[in-house]
Amino acid sequence: MSKDRLMSSCLMIVFTTIAILNNWIFIFLIMGLTIGGLYEFFYMIKKKGIPIYSYVGIFIGVMIPTSIYTRFELTKNWELLFIVIAFLLILLIQFSRQDNSNAIVGISTTLFGVLYVSWFFSFLIKIRFLLPGTEGVKLLAFIVIVTKCGDIGALLVGSWIGKHPLFPKVSPNKSIEGSLGSFAFSMIAALLFESFLPHELNFPFWHVSLIGAFFGGIGQLGDLSESLIKRDCQVKNSGKLLPGMGGVLDVIDSLLFSAPAFYLYMSSALNTI
Secondary structure, three states, rough: OOOHHHHHHHHHHHEEEEEEHHHHHHHHHHHHHHHHHHHHHHHHHHHHOOOHHHHHHHHHHHHHHHHHHOOOOOOOOOHHHHHHHHHHHHHHHHOOOOOOOOHHHHHHHHHHHHHHHHHOOOOOHHHHHHOOOOHHHHHHHHHHHHHHHHHHHHHHHHHOOOOOEEEEEOEEEHHHHHEEEEEEHHHHHHHHHHHHOOOOOOOHHHHHHHHHHHHHHHHHHHHHHHHHHHHHHHOOOOOOOOOOOOOHHHHHHHHHHHHHHHHHHHHHHHOOO
């Protein structure tokens, strides 16, 4: 691990820890990362020559986590209405344009960016408020720790003994050994922080191990998905926010998949009590 990457990692750990413990810092960090992630996504797409609607996408992308955090909802799953509003706004903008080439691609890609970055990432807020008080904080900390430990495991094991490519056409630097290391680190993290899970669920040892492996694996899919996007856009990193680590999407990519899956799983598990 390079010195820049180590310093950036330490900085992110400090900010994340503070944000998890403080609601105001938490929402500001979520909003900042959402805006940064959307900007990077739309910037990469623009480089492909696609007429993206970045300002509308970023505006709607900010409204989704804001509405979830403030519990502003007219109906259940209110945040999905913002996707419909985004679609209508983009259509109105497109009607005023002289050139209609690639209109469908531009509209579809903009909506995909909002769903992929903003909506998926906003599930961290839902996890935070799934349980009251410190119980919600511990639940949020659990999935962040499990997911990011998986990232660390993939990096350390992959750089140490990684020899067999995992998906070379998607990400040539990722290895099977690194993937197995990611599973192992996520499982260990889940077991070490098992007390962060709701005590009323009373998960046995093997169940907690599977939780770590499963959501660690989901995090890997998120990492690979972002690698696919970067590969298609022919960029190495999504941005240059953090030296040695890349951009916002490079930091949050694994959480974009693990957070929604974890929320749905825990919601189902808590409803069975």
